[in-house]
Amino acid sequence: MSALTIDHILSNRKNLERILDNMKDGIIAHDLNRRIFYFNKEAEAITGYRREDVVGKDCHEALGGPFCGSRCSFCDGNPIFLDTAEYPVNIVTRDGEPRRLEMTATMMRDEQDREVGVLATFRDVTDLFELRVKAREMTGFSNIIGCDDKMVDVFRQIKDVSGYDYPVHIFGETGTGKELVANAIHVESLRAGSPFVPINCGALPEGLIESELFGHVKGAFSGAIRDKKGRFELADQGTIFLDEIAELPKLLQVKLLRFLQEGTFEKVGGEKTVSVNVRVVSATNKDLKKEVKKGSFREDLFYRLNVIPIHIPPIRERKSDIPLLVDHFLSQAPTIKGQRPVRMAQDALNALMDYTWPGNVRELQNAVQFAIVRCKGKVIRPEDLPIELKGMVCEKPKRGPVRKLDAGRVRAALTKTGGNKARAAKVLGVGRATLYRFLGDHPQVLSDD
Missing domain, CATH: 3.30.450.20 (PAS domain)
Structure with missing residues (x-):
């Protein structure tokens, strides 16, 4: 043609x-x-x-x-x-x-x-998410790393709430990534592109948090030399993330409740009513229902915030995600002298898989970064891990099926399992009888513990 x-x-x-x-x-x-x-x-x-x-x-x-x-x-x-x-x-x-x-x-x-x-x-691309899940190709969602079924359920909840403006409350242990989930809710929502404004309610003195949240007018208190916008005004048309919401003082709980009901507030020292359009996402590592029963958190505010609850599982409940997270943290490592660690040895990774991670993703990231600094080559070995993880490494037997035990490793295993000898034996890779014999021959391990 x-x-x-x-x-x-x-x-x-x-x-x-x-x-x-x-x-x-x-x-x-x-x-x-x-x-x-x-x-x-x-x-x-x-x-x-x-x-x-x-x-x-x-x-x-x-x-x-x-x-x-x-x-x-x-x-x-x-x-x-x-x-x-x-x-x-x-x-x-x-x-x-x-x-x-x-x-x-x-x-x-x-x-x-x-x-x-x-x-x-x-x-x-609405259906792409489900196609990836069915094909077992899911390794993360909206900058959150994970493929475990529990995390895929979290991803589904994030996707499901994206079209609505209802308040969301996130519950999870320290270090599980509550702010990442809150940010994903914002990014996936109709408010994406508008501000995402986080504030840690437990990190500010009680005298300052009201001004931080709602702003103040000039002369409201000593040092208020000009009008200041609070986080709610800065988040207008976007999302505000209230982390550690259980730490919010009772008087501010009343003011937050009014905002959730009416969408308005007054600045500290001000008389003018301010109206903003903000989605509220809150989070805590405490059980808010228990806080309500204790009388430290308002019941009516709890029901206003907990419209859509999302629970983030700890790492110990999704250990299949540990290799993915390790690879992600290794990929972020800076290049020093033209090289960086490219992988983690299997026995070192086994130690990471056996550990209970009380600090969750944040602690895992710190451990990988520590190992990167300690590592002298391109492969991270067990000896490069933090000291609390070295007890999780099982030495290869020199003769026969029995693994060699030492006081340090046994003490570390007992500490990490809360003194549970059966679980400690599993961590150490030996039978319970072997561990009991060792403890009988080395009673000082229990006395030191």
Whole structure:
């Protein structure tokens, strides 16, 4: 086919529309005033809106709000827009169904290189998550590493709440990654692109936390030399993450409850009511129900925060994730003198798998970083591990099936298993009878413990 024939086909509007309507991507085009002038069939299929209902209309009005969510460059005043932008976006279809899209937005220009509008192409990837789960290809989600079934359930919960603004409460032990989960909830939500503002309620003195959360006016207290926005104002249109919520003082629990009920608050020393649009995600390593029974946490606030509870399992309940996490931490190691450790020896990894990890992911990361510093070659060996993990390493027997025991290893195993001799024997890789004989011959191990 000649170039002339191709040019003729492309210059014919109906032929061009036919080509675009047969593409597997949705396509929307609008001018600088947000008026839609093109909407292909795949865009209809993905969004649920018909072409004749949206063409010629303001895209925000036609599609029930900014199609790009909080990433929209045409919400206020003159658009600030790069030539091309690629990002994920969550939408709600005409039927109210949340969908996850991968979008590319491109600025269109005329012959004089003047900006004339935006062309957005997008693909529905909502079902990709389930396909990866079924194919056993899941190794993480939204910057959270994990493939264990318990973590996949957490990923599903994050995905399920993405289309809603209900409060979420995250419960998990220290070091399990509660802030990572909170940030994933934000990134996967319709608020992605707006601020994610974390605050640790237990890290600030009681006299400062109200100002940090809600702000203050000039002269409200000694040192208040100017008006200051609090975290709730900074998080407007986005998400605020209240970590260690159980540590929130009772008086502030009342103020937070009012915000959750009405969406308003007053700054410290102020009389003006401030209204913001914020999603609240809270977290704690304590059982809030027990805190309510103790009288240290308000019951009505608990029910306001705990609309959607998410529990993050500790590492000891998802040990299959340890090799993935180790590989991830090794990949982040800086290169020193042109090299870095590339892998962990199997016996060292076995020690990591046998340990109970009271500090969870954070402690595991610290242990890997310690081993990287200690390691002199390209392979991390058991001797490179922190001292509390060396007791988890079983030496290879020199003769016969019995493993060699020493007081240090036995003491470490008993400490890590809380004195449970049966579990300690399993950790050490010996039979219970062998451990009992050793303890009978070395009674000082128990007395020292």
